[in-house]
Amino acid sequence: MLEKVTAHVAAVEEDAARIAACAVSLGLSEVVAAPKWHHLGVPRCLLEIADGMLGEATVIEETQSIKLAAYGREVNGIGPARKGKQCIKDCTIVESLLCFTEELRSRSPVNLVFLTSNKEDFSDGGSKPHADLQGDFARLAIQLSFNWGMAAHSLNL
Secondary structure, X not given: OHHHHHXXXXXXXXXXXXXXXXXXXXXXXXXXXXXXXXXXXXXXXXXXXXXXXHHOOXXXXXXXXXXXXXXXXXXXXXXXXOOOOOOHHHHXXXXXXXXXXXXXXXXXXXXXXXXXXXXXXXXXXXXXXXXXXXXXXXXOOEEEEOOHHHHHHHOOO
């Protein structure tokens, strides 16, 4: 896995080097410099953060009640569902999260972050949860994050 992360960081460094070269040609060389993140150990650091987050992850069993609640969301067009769009997987994710968090909150006040790249279905178009999810997220103290860095910060990793 470290090889994949290192390759990705190298690709980002190459993109940054091209941007820096353009900046030099525009006379902005003192403003933009190409980073050398691999020299700073960034790939290993990113992998350690991801491993730490995944180490805290819990696999949730999809129960019959979760399936029924997800189906109800989809049929009624309750976010993340939308009328006319197949959203059962997103609805199942939400219902699994809510069920898990209900159980968790009865035992522990730990930080909980829902990390997703799917802003379209899970957000209000900005940084807040979808309008239909805001009440449950607030009640259960679920934080929403769209990137690993913010999620890691929220979990104090």
